Amino acid sequence: MNELSYSKGPGAPAGASGPASPAEAAQYLTFMLGGEMFAIGILSIKEIIEYHDLTVVPMMPPSIRGVINLRGAVVPVIDLQARFGRAAAPVTKRTCIVIVEVDEADGGRQVAGVVVDAVSEVLDIAAADIEPPPLFGAGVRSDFIAGVGKVRGRFVILLAVARILALEALPDSAALADAVPLPGGAHQAQSLLSRDVLTTVA
Numbered sequence: 001m002n003e004l005s006y007s008k009g010p011g012a013p014a015g016a017s018g019p020a021s022p023a024e025a026a027q028y029l030t031f032m033l034g035g036e037m038f039a040i041g042i043l044s045i046k047e048i049i050e051y052h053d054l055t056v057v058p059m060m061p062p063s064i065r066g067v068i069n070l071r072g073a074v075v076p077v078i079d080l081q082a083r084f085g086r087a088a089a090p091v092t093k094r095t096c097i098v099i100v101e102v103d104e105a106d107g108g109r110q111v112a113g114v115v116v117d118a119v120s121e122v123l124d125i126a127a128a129d130i131e132p133p134p135l136f137g138a139g140v141r142s143d144f145i146a147g148v149g150k151v152r153g154r155f156v157i158l159l160a161v162a163r164i165l166a167l168e169a170l171p172d173s174a175a176l177a178d179a180v181p182l183p184g185g186a187h188q189a190q191s192l193l194s195r196d197v198l199t200t201v202a
Contacts, residue, residue: 025124028149030156031098031116033080034089036139038116038157039123039149046099046111048119051091068113070099077113083164084140094118102162110165123156125149130158 028039054066054077063082067074077097081088089095097113104110133145146160 025126028123028125028156028158029098030120030123030151032118032120033116034086036157037120037154038080038159039125040098040100040159040161041146042122044100044102044161046101049097049099049113051095051097051115065115068097070111070113073111075099075111075113077115078164080114080116080164084144086139089117092117100161100165102165104166112165114161114164123149123151125151125156125158 027042029042029045030037030039032038049068049070052068054068056066057064060066060076063079065077065079065082065088067076069075079088095115095117096119098116098119099111099113101109101111129150130147131150132147133142134148135142140157144160144164146158149156149158
């Protein structure tokens with residue numbers, strides 16, 4: 001299991017991940033990808049699961065590695081490295097899948113998994129410590145970046161998950177269920193950590 005450490009800043013509301021005033025902080029899950037540190041707001045994360053062999057579905061976009069069976073729901077898994085136009089990273093013992101959930105324009109919810117090299121920790125990042133997305137030099141499309149946080153003297157790229165998923169034109173759950181019949185049509189995912197655990201600070 002990947003262990004997460006927690007860094008709780010003063011005055012930060014537990015579970016906050018939306019826009020914050022300069023005096024407030026929002027929580028982000030940080031993770032490594034291709035030797036760089038990225039982060040996703042906690043409220044967009046459902047859970048973290050172990051990486052296992054995925055069920056490959058024909059005619060999917062190149063950056064979709066496959067699908068998993070998450071408690072009866074077929075969930076697409078995105079290779080973020082491929083999404084960013086990079087070569088896929090090798091799978092190691094620390095590789096895992098972060099399950100994210102975002103709002104859709106029609107009022108629904110999109111659930112997907114993103115492959116990361118390793119999860120790091122949950123951090124509180126104040127709005128005053130977040131800079132706008134850079135115009136160039138980040139190695140990632142600027143519209144995929146929500147901002148750049150400054151933490152302990154280093155930069156953390158905050159991802160705009162909704163844009164990454166929306167631009168991927170992910171197939172809906174019904175189409176995936178038809179492609180991978182349940183139960184047993186896709187690997188049964190095993191959860192490592194849920195959002196409730198992530199937002200709990202001892």
